[in-house]
Amino acid sequence: MDAHSDFLTVRKQLFDFEVAEEEKKGNVLRKCSAASTNLRTIGNKLYSSKDHDERTHENILSLYSESIAFAPVDSEDLALAYSNRSALLLHLHYPEKSLIDIGKALGITKSTYLRTKLLSRKANCLELIKKFTDREDNSSDELKIPTFTPSKQLPCVAECIKVDYNEQFGRHMVATRDIEPGEVIIAETGHVVFPRGEQMYLNCSNCLRLAWNGIPCDFCAFAIFCSETCKKEAWNAYHDIECCIIPYIFLKQKDKSLMSHVMITARIFITAVKREGLEHIMHTAEAIDNQDIHAQNVRTSEEFNCTKFKFLYNLSSHDQDIIRHYGHVQYIEEDYLLSVLYKCTNIFSTFQKIDSDNKELYVKIFSDIKKIIIKLRNIVSINNFGYQIVGDKDSDDSDFDYDVLSTNSMKGLLFAPCSSFISHSCYPNVSKIFMPKRKMVMMTVLPVKKGEQLYCCYGPSITENVQERQAYLLKNYYFTCECEACNNNWTLESFNTLPPISEVDNFYKFVQDFNKLKFTRICEDWMENWSIDMETIKEVAEVCKVLSKNFKKHSSLLYSFYYSIFLTNAFIHLYQEKRHIPYQC
Numbered sequence: 321m322d323a324h325s326d327f328l329t330v331r332k333q334l335f336d337f338e339v340a341e342e343e344k345k346g347n348v349l350r351k352c353s354a355a356s357t358n359l360r361t362i363g364n365k366l367y368s369s370k371d372h373d374e375r376t377h378e379n380i381l382s383l384y385s386e387s388i389a390f391a392p393v394d395s396e397d398l399a400l401a402y403s404n405r406s407a408l409l410l411h412l413h414y415p416e417k418s419l420i421d422i423g424k425a426l427g428i429t430k431s432t433y434l435r436t437k438l439l440s441r442k443a444n445c446l447e448l449i450k451k452f453t454d455r456e457d458n459s460s461d462e463l464k465i466p467t468f469t470p471s472k473q474l475p476c477v478a479e480c481i482k483v484d485y486n487e488q489f490g491r492h493m494v495a496t497r498d499i500e501p502g503e504v505i506i507a508e509t510g511h512v513v514f515p516r517g518e519q520m521y522l523n524c525s526n527c528l529r530l531a532w533n534g535i536p537c538d539f540c541a542f543a544i545f546c547s548e549t550c551k552k553e554a555w556n557a558y559h560d561i562e563c564c565i566i567p568y569i570f571l572k573q574k575d576k577s578l579m580s581h582v583m584i585t586a587r588i589f590i591t592a593v594k595r596e597g598l599e600h601i602m603h604t605a606e607a608i609d610n611q612d613i614h615a616q617n618v619r620t621s622e623e624f625n626c627t628k629f630k631f632l633y634n635l636s637s638h639d640q641d642i643i644r645h646y647g648h649v650q651y652i653e654e655d656y657l658l659s660v661l662y663k664c665t666n667i668f669s670t671f672q673k674i675d676s677d678n679k680e681l682y683v684k685i686f687s688d689i690k691k692i693i694i695k696l697r698n699i700v701s702i703n704n705f706g707y708q709i710v711g712d713k714d715s716d717d718s719d720f721d722y723d724v725l726s727t728n729s730m731k732g733l734l735f736a737p738c739s740s741f742i743s744h745s746c747y748p749n750v751s752k753i754f755m756p757k758r759k760m761v762m763m764t765v766l767p768v769k770k771g772e773q774l775y776c777c778y779g780p781s782i783t784e785n786v787q788e789r790q791a792y793l794l795k796n797y798y799f800t801c802e803c804e805a806c807n808n809n810w811t812l813e814s815f816n817t818l819p820p821i822s823e824v825d826n827f828y829k830f831v832q833d834f835n836k837l838k839f840t841r842i843c844e845d846w847m848e849n850w851s852i853d854m855e856t857i858k859e860v861a862e863v864c865k866v867l868s869k870n871f872k873k874h875s876s877l878l879y880s881f882y883y884s885i886f887l888t889n890a891f892i893h894l895y896q897e898k899r900h901i902p903y904q905c
């Protein structure tokens with residue numbers, strides 16, 4: 321193709337897209353009273369239905385918050401949506417949260433009828449506050465996790481860890497001393513997050529915190545924030561630009577599960593352009609793309625700055641593997657992202673002025689930008705973390721779901737670039753938890769010897785067979801797993817096949833030691849009360865040591881695995897953000 325036809329293709333791609341078309345088709349893209357009323361009405365229907373459970377409460381909250389997001393600024397619709405959400409919050413016995421929404425509604429409405437209703441609800445709230453304050457909200461920011469001395473290489477990583485490189489795993493994390501189980505090794509505040517499709521109006525768009533009193537963006541209808549601070553932070557970092565494109569991305573992206581990937585890509589790109597300037601990031605990208613693979617992987621400590629584009633653009637992207645898997649299908653998303661950014665924002669203003677006679681330059685610039693967006697999208701695919709939370713115990717006593725991998729408990733995606741240097745293992749020695757304000761914390765759940773690699777679990781573990789887990793990792797992360805468990809064909813079943821007693825060197829001594837540790841009491845206590853504290857964790861660690869001292873390698877692996885699961889659950893129980901939407905009302 322010659323430069324002229326390239327130029328025509330680029331122009332067509334950038335200009336043929338007519339945003340108004342979507343609205344002509346009746347798709348709601350902006351704040352709109354009718355859409356807000358509609359959402360409120362659906363919420364009201366659910367609210368007045370007979371049976372409420374946790375899921376119903378969650379749906380009503382989401383619908384009222386969505387109605388708030390669609391209501392035009394300072395409109396009666398906005399007042400009504402806040403008013404309805406205040407009714408739900410009072411219904412859930414959250415009088416203090418209800419008062420916040422009542423205040424917002426009173427500040428807007430001109431209707432005497434609504435004011436009277438709101439004032440009467442306010443009196444009910446105050447009455448209830450006299451009896452008790454809001455139920456405990458477990459999404460506190462102040463949960464204290466054990467701290468560590470930061471490494472010089474990466475400040476969010478403990479000094480007992482360094483980033484290393486080899487051909488087999490690429491960059492990975494290695495222990496620089498023996499590490500005990502239970503040590504915190506990484507505490508990173510994610511660079512950006514994006515909520516999962518159906519969670520968009522429940523959780524803060526900027527930090528993923530459950531937004532009981534979510535406040536809307538003043539311009540678009542596609543973001544809810546947990547506080548004015550998050551709203552401002554998002555606006556300054558990326559939302560001023562994102563706000564103009566998000567409706568179109570939302571409409572175009574049929575597969576809502578991919579929406580978060582595209583939006584995280586957009587946020588990384590916008591944030592980088594705002595911080596470092598478009599020309600600068602284009603030069604950086606070109607320099608990195610032209611480096612040989614060794615130079616790309618071995619970095620100096622000065623270059624480990626997680627907020628810098630140079631660092632982000634250097635993460636693993638498996639570009640060639642992705643093309644092999646998906647062909648060019650994925651590029652449609654990036655074309656679209658580029659075209660809405662061009663059409664609806666001034667992010668490319670430096671280049672938009674280029675004289676269209678300089679066709680070659682025009683084509684080069686936009687194909688270079690497209691290349692950057694494609695690579696960022698691939699980086700997001702490989703390096704994102706699913707931000708998980710756990711339900712609260714009393715939401716369903718009989719059937720408490722601790723399945724932390726369940727997608728139901730996933731709020732959205734978190735992009736935490738430093739933590740993504742850690743490799744995967746199906747028998748991991750590190751576990752991760754998610755805390756408010758985009759924080760992800762990793763801690764060891766098995767002993768790690770100096771020089772050993774640290775591994776967390778990207779999804780599958782030895783509870784699945786080797787073929788299944790390898791297929792999952794190849795499909796989602798484009799690698800054939802070379803962890804110890806896969807190399808040795810380990811599964812839980814293969815551990816279970818050995819008769820434990822024949823494995824013990826001195827059975828009676830072992831039984832004596834074991835009984836001293838009252839392991840059964842610990843397990844019973846845990847199952848009944850979920851009461852795990854640091855003392856219990858230490859006791860279980862002792863059990864683990866006795867087991868590994870007395871058992872030969874194979875059997876001790878089984879116990880170590882159970883121990884690591886115990887510790888993982890203990891940490892989740894102690895520290896991870898919990899979703900407590902009451903199931904009773």
Ligand SMILES: C[S@@+](CC[C@H](N)C(=O)[O-])C[C@H]1O[C@@H](n2cnc3c(N)ncnc32)[C@H](O)[C@@H]1O
Nearest residue numbers: 489490491636740741743744797799801802803
């Ligand atoms: C999130 S990145 C980890 C950091 C990456 N090694 C780097 O150099 O940037 C995931 C990639 O690391 C490599 N990797 C991680 N765990 C692995 C494993 N168990 N076996 C083989 N490769 C692995 C794969 O290339 C995978 O796509």
